[in-house]
Amino acid sequence: METQIALILTILIPLFGAVLIAAAGSQPNLREAVTIGTSVLLFLQVLFLLEQSDGQAVAVLATPFPGLPLSLSTEPLGLLFATVASGLWIITSIYSIGYMRGNNEQHQTRFYVFFAISIAAAMGVALSANVFTLFVFYEVLTLSTYPLVTHKGTDEARQGGRVYLGILLATSFSFFLVALVWTWNAAGHLDFTAGGILKGKIDPAFLPLLVALYLFGIGKAALMPFHRWLPAAMVAPTPVSALLHAVAVVKAGVFSVLKITVYVFGIDFLRETGANRWMMWVAAATVILASLVALTKDNLKARLAYSTVSQLSYIVLGAMLVNSVAVVGAGMHIATHALGKITLFFCAGAIYVATHKTEISDMDGLGRSMPITYAAMLIGCLSIIGLPLTGGFWSKWYLMLGAASAEQWAMLAVFLISTLLNVAYLMVIPIRGFLFPPRSTPATSNAIREAPFPSVAALAVTAVGCIVVFFYAQPLYRLLTEMSTG
Amino acid sequence: MISTHFPVLQVALPLLAAPACVVFRQATVTWLLALSVSCISFLISISLLWQAYSTGEIRYELGGWAAPWGIEYKVDVVNAFVLVIVSGMSSVVLVYARESLRYELGIRRIHLAYTGWLLCLTGLLGITVTGDAFNVFVFLEISSLSSYLLISLGPDRRALTAAFQYLVMGTIGATFILIGVGLLYMMTGTLNMADLSERIPAVSHTTTVHAAFAFLALGIALKAAVFPLHYWLPNAYTYAPSAVTAFMAASATKVSIYLLLRFFFDIFSESFSLRTMRLNEILLIMGVVAIFSMSLVAIYQHNVKRMLAYSSVAQVGYMVLGIGLASPTGITAAILHLFNHALMKGALFMALGCMFYRIKSLELNDLAGIGRTMPWTTMAFVVGGLSLIGVPLTVGFVSKWYLILAALERDWWWLAVLVVASSLLAVVYIWRVVEAAYFKPAPNTEVNEAPLSLLIPTWLLIVANVYFGINAQLTIDFASVAAADLLGLR
């Protein structure tokens, strides 16, 4: 199959799937089967693209403006993100079946339909060939995830949706769009090119401003102070939080940051002009501050949300360290953090379905009643902390190596301190679950069982995945070095 | 060859069909007559646009009398584009109007409403196609009088006072234009637009010409609802029948903006208007103020139709801003926005009309839960709203893009950021409707989806919104050629 057709199919498959899901809405089992079938098909399609080593095939979808096509291409970082998102879609669909049915949620068809559309948008972001296409699919992603965030339809959900949409649209229109047009005006085109497109086209004095416009404009990367949407979006059902906020939406954000850093600015150009310095400090501040806030949160999902804010800034910080090692570390962190975080969110959701508990202080001793869930949670926590034997170790390793080789000792300290903070706010949860006596009486605690089977299966798979990635990190590494050198 | 007479047929056909509607009293027959004449006008306008685009401007002498003594119709890409917009919107909305007017007017003599519609169409097309300055006044009054009539037919009795208010202000505006034309005639001895543009430079230092400029600017600005001369618009749009609002929102202000372009770039040369009289500075400031103040006012409205009316004044602000930037990109942006806004507002007002058809009210509170009971209508409103906000893949984004580009070409950062920030205001007022429609529980009364004859034209425009947002090549082409023509660069 032609690579170009394959590229277009990655967008069309989930969209078409959305239509089929809507059609099958009245028969839940059929509908769930369509979801899983579509996600498997998409994953196979992305794997096919990974096999194609023919460099840059470009598929043009449409040309709204003269000289500005909406086009897709294969490129290492993009393929990495596409693989992670499509692979985890399969697992999240399985998880969602357990969660939505276990919780008796309303409007399940609407949920699955917009999920599929959001994945299509995420594919568009991943495979975009120019900044304009990235921007368009980025906006579509914001809009298609809104119904997911406000799924519950309560006043709280509506308020959360307002913050979500408000911050994301405000940042993308006010900063991202302006940065985009500015880049276009300066460079004459917006295609992602190795080595960047701005060298010589723009006055270096303005470069830090442009970097700031992009980084703040990509609100999905949750750089402070534009991070509030992420905790606000926790009002959504956990499968939404899991995939979209631990994988697709936030990863689309940091992916965009990384891609623009490497292919629009060019790592070398940024390093020469020193335009990365301000944003490096902003990212570092976000890492520490978000971890500190996470320490104060008793609500499990809120704590995980702030943890995500902090971890996302690892990736931004890696990008802003502007050397190839750090960039590779940042790219790996996209994958490893995705696996770790999704495991944690899956566990949070499983706990909610089984016990209706949301606060960590209520979750003492649950580990004995829900051993599989808590074991997975332990692995997820270790991956985020970055202990060896979990995938998170490698990404942290390369990030710290990058900081050292750039001689940014302050940044190295930031990574180390935040690792300690991670231990502090994460390890508490499995420790209390396994070692502390349960709060409730033995009668009720005996009645607690694991969450429905699909959910438990899913979280087990992702937990195992965290460990597998430790041993099989080589393909990831190879893919990413291709990007930063090729 | 009949095609050589297209310029005059464009105007003559609706004009002749109008009294025919008085004669045929049957509602369906007159509707069919109006619709077919409107469609034929649309086809004629497309042919004129194609001809003007490929071979250059078309000049037609009325009655064979040579210009500059005879009246001449001059069609170039600028006005052919506007002709397509007006006749196209008229045709689409007429399909919608049959059921909508029947419901809202409920009068036995509805054939007279179609008469008024055809006269309004005549007037608007006539303003656009003519090359004679006084002819502009005549057709302007024809369209204005018939629009006063159409507005007063609205179901709420406030339509009468709204129409009256519009009548008073509109007549003052048109009379100012008349004064301006008269003063120009006094100084140059001609009324033909091409001739005027040749003779004005010799006398452009006189106070008379300056006064003519001022009167014309005020008169046209009033008809175009440029802030702060917009006072008639919110009431007129809110209380008019839905189909009339959709038609007028998509055409009347567009034609007035076209007049602005024609007078101040073609007749008065660009250097006079912009450098000597500094019109561009005024337009820039008024545009920016309009955008922000009107979007802010729109946020606080609880009648959704009124909210969109204020939004329309803000959108006119965008067009005026583009003109004020006075570069090829800026004017391209303004002309693009003529087309795009017609599509957006036409679709939005038609969607509102569908809602009014079923729930008989357009207050925000009454729209609770309508997302579930009228899904297609609400979805149309959402897509139209996204287009208004300027989300990529819709037509609104294309206009915003060109405006930002035009601002950045002049290195005016702050203006680009202002344009973008104003889109965020639009998010606020559109999202209030979205939240009311989808988040509030529906009341107990039985509400069905709107009938197909209302939904199909609405969705036709929505699809056009998305299509021209994804594939804007055609409209951008026409708009940039038109802008180049106006600035004398072709």
Next chain:
Amino acid sequence: MTYIGLYNYWIVFLLMMTGLYVVIVSTNLIKKIIGLNIFQTSVFILYISIGKVAGGTAPILAEGYKIYSNPLPHVLILTAIVVGVATTALGLALIVRIHSEYGSVDEEKIYQNDPVD
């Protein structure tokens, strides 16, 4: 030409301002229409004043006359007068309907009943 010699333009100016004043200040709708009429009449006089050529006779071809006044403004004004009549008629028709709906032609009383938001 002295300022006094241009008296027709003074009259134009006077009528224009009077008409606008009446339109803006009156609350009675009928008076607004009348004000509008006065305003429009001033414009008619402006056009007609333009048409007079010094030393010209009425614009009808006749033996022995070489200079004629300009007939075009007269034609333009006839059109404008017709437009004015149509506007007045429409305005008055609207007033009749307003009166039957509201029972008054005074703007203040009307807005008391139906406040414009």
